[in-house]
Amino acid sequence: MKLHFEDFIYGSIDGSVTTFAIVAGVIGASLSPGIILILGFGNLFADGFAMAAGSYHASKARNQFIEMKRKQEEWEIDNMAEQEKDEIREIYKKKGFKDELLEEIVKTITSKRKVWVDTMMREELGLIEDEKEPFDSSVSTFVGFNLIGVIPLIPFMILIFMGINTTSESFVYSVISVMIAFFLVGMIKGKIVKKSKIKSGFYTLIIGGIAALVAYFVGYGLHFLVS
Structure with a gap:
């Protein structure tokens, strides 16, 4: 404890x-x-x-709500990968990134599933997992x-x-x-x-x-x- x-x-x-x-x-x-x-x-x-x-x-x-949303994002990444990539692209485009740098960011984030899910949770849903019990x-x-x-x-x-x-x-x-x-x-x-x-x-x-x-x-x- x-x-x-x-x-x-x-x-x-x-x-x-x-x-x-x-x-x-x-x-x-x-x-x-x-x-x-x-x-x-x-x-x-x-x-x-x-x-x-x-x-x-x-x-x-x-915690249960965040876990439910994480599973939802994982399913979307597994079954709607291109659409989820477009969402990552749009998120960082709004941050001012463009052209080759934007595509490099999208490629880097989407190359690792956990990083991809974490980014969607934080940037799209505004949810940060609480490590406290x-x-x-x-x-x-x-x-x-x-x-x-x-x-x-x-x-x-x-x-x-x-x-x-x-x-x-x-x-x-x-x-x-x-x-x-x-x-x-x-x-x-x-x-x-x-x-x-x-x-x-x-x-x-x-x-x-x-x-x-x-x-x-x-x-x-x-x-x-x-x-």
């Missing part, structure tokens, strides 16, 4: 945002720290598993979701363990810790996609903050309505 960093980041962002949104919503509803932990950990494992399962099935479905992607998503998603709950666990049952104080520490987590995860994401790490950090921080504010005011509003 191999952990994939991009899936880990995807899971970690979702985990931290959704868990903190639950914390904010429960705080808004003025419920106890114990309820926060119950709902928070319930979300971590249930939603984390759902995301991992979704990642697995999506990755598997994509679906199971590895799902595990990476689950680990990221739970490892980073637990951060908003840590202050509540510590203060309850210390016998301090002050929800507001726990919430302040939760806000600080999760905001730092949002920013760091965003920076890591920015590094992966080769974008500004600072901008990516603030973007993730803003998205997470908006989700938390929405959840907080929904919880506060519902508490006000039913009380």
Whole structure:
């Protein structure tokens, strides 16, 4: 099994945002720290598993689709070779190649079946085969979701363990810790996609903050309505 960093980041962002949104919503509803932990950990494992399962099935479905298209291209090359050569010729003609150089490119590509199929998959269909195993992607998503998603709950666990049952104080520490987590995860994401790490950090921080504010005011509003 191999952990994939991009899936880990995807899971970690979702985990931290959704868990903190639950914390904010429960705080808004003025419920106890114990309820926060119950709902928070319930979300971590249930939603984390759902995301991992979704990642697995999506990755598997994509691999199956690509495999189906590859077999289709292989059949067309075996049974409609001249037409497929014309398609290669047209693809590279649009790239600016012509005359003898164009014909040499067509000859080179079509001389090796795998290269021919790979080129058709990439250039005609826009499909690039993913070497990642679906199971590895799902595990990476689950680990990221739970490892980073637990951060908003840590202050509540510590203060309850210390016998301090002050929800507001726990919430302040939760806000600080999760905001730092949002920013760091965003920076890591920015590094992966080769974008500004600072901008990516603030973007993730803003998205997470908006989700938390929405959840907080929904919880506060519902508490006000039913009380």
